[in-house]
Amino acid sequence: MSKKHKISLTEEELVLSLRNHEKIAIEALYDMYSASLFGVISRIVIDTTTAEDILQETFVKIWHSFSSYSTEKGRLFTWMVNIARNLAIDKIRSKDFKNQNKNQEIENNVTFIDEQKSTVYKPELMGVKDLVEGLKPEQKSIIDLVYFKGYTHVEAADELGIPLGTIKTRLRMGIQQLRKHFN
Amino acid sequence: MEDIKAYIETGILELYVLGDISPDEKLQVEAMALKHPAVKAELDAIELSMELYAEENAVEPSENLRGRILGSILTNLGDDRNFNAAPDHEESDFYEEDNIVLLSKPSGNNFYKYAFAASLALLIASTIALVSVYSRLQQSNGQLIALQLQNQHFTNRVNLMDKELSVFRDPSFKLLKLQGTKNHDMAVMVAFSPAKKKVMIDMRNMKLPQNDKDHQYQLWALVGGKPVDLGVFDATADSTHMKEMKSIALADAFAVTLEPKGGSVNPTMDQMMVLGKF
Numbered sequence: 001m002s003k004k005h006k007i008s009l010t011e012e013e014l015v016l017s018l019r020n021h022e023k024i025a026i027e028a029l030y031d032m033y034s035a036s037l038f039g040v041i042s043r044i045v046i047d048t049t050t051a052e053d054i055l056q057e058t059f060v061k062i063w064h065s066f067s068s069y070s071t072e073k074g075r076l077f078t079w080m081v082n083i084a085r086n087l088a089i090d091k092i093r094s095k096d097f098k099n100q101n102k103n104q105e106i107e108n109n110v111t112f113i114d115e116q117k118s119t120v121y122k123p124e125l126m127g128v129k130d131l132v133e134g135l136k137p138e139q140k141s142i143i144d145l146v147y148f149k150g151y152t153h154v155e156a157a158d159e160l161g162i163p164l165g166t167i168k169t170r171l172r173m174g175i176q177q178l179r180k181h182f183n
Numbered sequence: 184m185e186d187i188k189a190y191i192e193t194g195i196l197e198l199y200v201l202g203d204i205s206p207d208e209k210l211q212v213e214a215m216a217l218k219h220p221a222v223k224a225e226l227d228a229i230e231l232s233m234e235l236y237a238e239e240n241a242v243e244p245s246e247n248l249r250g251r252i253l254g255s256i257l258t259n260l261g262d263d264r265n266f267n268a269a270p271d272h273e274e275s276d277f278y279e280e281d282n283i284v285l286l287s288k289p290s291g292n293n294f295y296k297y298a299f300a301a302s303l304a305l306l307i308a309s310t311i312a313l314v315s316v317y318s319r320l321q322q323s324n325g326q327l328i329a330l331q332l333q334n335q336h337f338t339n340r341v342n343l344m345d346k347e348l349s350v351f352r353d354p355s356f357k358l359l360k361l362q363g364t365k366n367h368d369m370a371v372m373v374a375f376s377p378a379k380k381k382v383m384i385d386m387r388n389m390k391l392p393q394n395d396k397d398h399q400y401q402l403w404a405l406v407g408g409k410p411v412d413l414g415v416f417d418a419t420a421d422s423t424h425m426k427e428m429k430s431i432a433l434a435d436a437f438a439v440t441l442e443p444k445g446g447s448v449n450p451t452m453d454q455m456m457v458l459g460k461f
Contacts, residue, residue, distance in 0.1 A: 026256050030252065034243075034244055035238075035241035035243045036240075037237075038244040040237055040240075042242050043240070052248050056248070056252045060252075060256060074200070075231065075234060082202040143236070146201050147201060147233065147236070153198060153203050168193070172192075172197050175232055178236050179229070182232050
């Protein structure tokens with residue numbers, strides 16, 4: 001599917017057609033948000049096949065529980081990305097996913113752990129660094145840990161050895177920086 | 184207003200957008216957003232920036248995944264629609280269902296009614312036919328028996344007449360007319376064949392008074408002057424056949440006497456009715 005064929009609707013149109021369970025709604029939803037959601041999911045769940053399964057689960061869940069979304073509670077994407085993140089986090093914390101990882105070869109584990117700890121730089125994240133100017137590394141790492149790794153801010157504080165208050169401040173500052181950048 | 188600003192500064196709105204917040208705090212943030220436009224605006228700004236950040240970090244999934252995911256959702260779309268649509272039509276469905284029940288039930292009942300009536304009529308008709316056929320069969324059987332009896336009777340008669348005729352045709356038979364000794368009106372015809380040792384009396388042309396139930400006529404053969412018993416017989420008006428008596432090879436004369444029932448050893452001479460000599 002090339003880009004020019006992608007369906008795009010305004011958020012209001014999309015919400016309305018999703019409520020009516022229209023075929024075009026789910027197609028538009030996929031075309032507009034699958035890459036953003038997959039970006040989040042595939043950073044939490046490293047394995048591509050698993051990430052694709054989670055993306056499918058995410059869209060199925062969005063489709064079936066759309067009645068629980070209300071525009072008053074916020075943006076559609078916020079609601080969807082939280083579904084995606086929760087499904088992805090549930091997956092990596094599930095027993096069979098952990099067992100599956102225990103059976104990985106040692107060689108694979110080296111890169112797997114590297115990927116999990118984000119010590120290697122992903123090519124798709126290289127461009128982001130250029131775009132998001134002024135985002136300090138410590139701010140970015142907290143945002144990434146919480147947003148892309150599924151950490152709670154409490155876990156992130158433990159992971160980075162930083163007090164909770166500092167985590168919250170850095171998170172806020174980082175997002176402020178993002179806002180400035182996108183404006 | 185200072186409170187609101189401080190509330191925003193805590194960073195709770197960022198955690199809300201990231202979903203990293205307890206359910207109680209979540210409700211609290213939503214309540215605040217409803218109450219204070221500034222909170223709502225701040226939330227929107229955070230959400231938008233995170234959305235754009237995700238967009239910057241987007242990873243395009245493989246192209247065949249689109250078909251797979253949309254397919255898995257859309258295959259059930261028809262079912263989902265039916266499921267959702269059902270409650271809206273509940274009332275009309277009930278109405279239709281009522282109509283169907285009302286229309287179909289009597290027609291179903293009628294069919295069985297007619298079927299039952301038809302079977303009953305058929306049963307009655309068959310019973311009547313059976314009875315009539317049975318009675319005709321009985322009638323035919325009766326007729327058949329009557330015909331068989333008649334046939335037998337005729338066969339008997341033909342046999343008898345054949346036998347009688349053979350007596351007259353047989354040249355060995357000699358006919359002898361026994362004449363009344365006292366009353367000349369009396370007469371008995373006797374046929375005798377010495378060769379076949381047969382004696383027969385013609386019951387039809389017998390001219391003897393009817394005997395009572397205590398007496399019977401007895402036929403005697405006189406051989407060398409001595410009477411030999413040839414058996415008893417009754418003189419009745421309706422006898423027509425030739426009666427075969429006891430056999431004897433030789434006889435000079437025949438005589439009939441009236442004896443007590445069952446016959447006597449010796450003839451009662453004063454009761455001699457008819458006598459005939461060769």
